[in-house]
Amino acid sequence: MKKIGILFGQENTFPQAFVDRVNEKAVDGITAEFVQINQVEQHVATDYAVIIDRISQDVPFYRAYLKNAALMGTAVINNPFWWSADEKFFNNALAVRLGVPVPKTLLLPSKARPDDTTERSFRNLSMMDWEAAFAHIGFPAYMKPHSGGGWKSVYKLHGPEDFFRAYDETNQLVMLFQESVEFTDYFRCYCIGGKEVLIMPYEPRNEPHLRYATEMKTTGEAGEKLLATMKDYVLKLNQGLGYDFNTVEFAVRDGIPIAIDFGNPAPDADLNSVGQANFEWVVEAAANMAIERAQAQVPGQDNLTWGTFVHPTAAKAAAGVAPKQAPQAKSKAAPKATGSVKVGAPVHETNDLGATGAPKASAKKAAGAVKPEPPTGEVPTGGKAPAARKAAPKKKA
Numbered sequence: 001m002k003k004i005g006i007l008f009g010q011e012n013t014f015p016q017a018f019v020d021r022v023n024e025k026a027v028d029g030i031t032a033e034f035v036q037i038n039q040v041e042q043h044v045a046t047d048y049a050v051i052i053d054r055i056s057q058d059v060p061f062y063r064a065y066l067k068n069a070a071l072m073g074t075a076v077i078n079n080p081f082w083w084s085a086d087e088k089f090f091n092n093a094l095a096v097r098l099g100v101p102v103p104k105t106l107l108l109p110s111k112a113r114p115d116d117t118t119e120r121s122f123r124n125l126s127m128m129d130w131e132a133a134f135a136h137i138g139f140p141a142y143m144k145p146h147s148g149g150g151w152k153s154v155y156k157l158h159g160p161e162d163f164f165r166a167y168d169e170t171n172q173l174v175m176l177f178q179e180s181v182e183f184t185d186y187f188r189c190y191c192i193g194g195k196e197v198l199i200m201p202y203e204p205r206n207e208p209h210l211r212y213a214t215e216m217k218t219t220g221e222a223g224e225k226l227l228a229t230m231k232d233y234v235l236k237l238n239q240g241l242g243y244d245f246n247t248v249e250f251a252v253r254d255g256i257p258i259a260i261d262f263g264n265p266a267p268d269a270d271l272n273s274v275g276q277a278n279f280e281w282v283v284e285a286a287a288n289m290a291i292e293r294a295q296a297q298v299p300g301q302d303n304l305t306w307g308t309f310v311h312p313t314a315a316k317a318a319a320g321v322a323p324k325q326a327p328q329a330k331s332k333a334a335p336k337a338t339g340s341v342k343v344g345a346p347v348h349e350t351n352d353l354g355a356t357g358a359p360k361a362s363a364k365k366a367a368g369a370v371k372p373e374p375p376t377g378e379v380p381t382g383g384k385a386p387a388a389r390k391a392a393p394k395k396k397a
Helices: 013-025 060-071 080-085 088-098 130-137 160-169 220-241 276-296 312-318
Strands: 002-007 030-034 048-053 075-077 105-108 141-145 155-157 175-179 185-192 196-201 245-253 256-261
Touching (some): 002 013, 002 276, 013 030, 013 276, 048 276, 060 075, 060 080, 075 276, 088 105, 088 220, 130 175, 141 160, 155 160, 185 220, 185 276, 196 276, 220 245, 220 256
Parallel strands (some): 002 030
Antiparallel strands (some): 105 175, 141 155, 141 175, 185 196, 185 245, 245 256
8 A cells, every 4th residue: 555645734725635635536555644753764764655745845854854755765746855955046047048038137145144154255256236236127126035935025126225225134135136027917827747737817916815816817819829838838847847746927028928936836725715616626636646656656766756957867768768878888897996095194283264272383393484374354355365475584594
């Protein structure tokens, strides 16, 4: 019997409906339940062939548990290794590579220095040319974290004063400065299993419980073309990123769908917000995907989904493209290692991070030596480091 588990947090409607739907299908050898975690030991498999992850972005303990489970052969949805590395700025860059339109975006260094850093940690960073940045992005614009979601620390900016006021509040967050897209239509699209797509009209300016209470404005042939284009973009993005369960949001400007937010690996699936029809679709699609993955799962092997950019070899294999084989060379005995192994000497010097507390050198050894001094000043941003102080010449006897 293969078990499908769902790992979740405060949500109520989707987890229970998902488990019930899988079990109602009564597929031979497949059952579903809420994940139960007791003791987690390294390199020990879980009881689950598949785990749907809805919460590990908020609970680091769960993320570590899922990585260990994946190593031992559980098909974790979504891939916990990629989800740990994923962030909005890279996703935008990948979208451009895939041919999907996105807003103009700049990455900003954090306003406050990260812990355990000083001015000297940023000698590679030039002064920001704010006027050029404002000219490139324009106003109105948005400032938002380069990683994370949930509309936390998102600012709408109408000019430079708004920009600097918001920037001063961001502390150690690395932010994006992004153009505002004035749209005539807006959509949120589910993508399940990298192949099933549901396109939902969405109004992000409404209160949360009313955001799906809207209709598509574009009609006729233009509407059909728009839907087909969005479906194509949704599939490209999710296959490129390697997400099994995700949503993509598009703002439509001049008939062109611009991808605004497409890294939502635990998207809202609550009955009370998405509505009955959309809820029914996502429950059914997720149940079918989980069953399919459980049937294909091989214990002890890698059963994760990898994006075409992140893991191109796996992507080619999934597409049925055999990797090119290099011509086999005649087998030879491995050459014997000829290099020596050397043990490094202990260091008893003062470096530019502080003294080591090592014993003083003998008078004979220290004669004529110049004691190194730590730097006394900072390197100006964008400037050159001061010339090294020359050692004094030895005096003649």
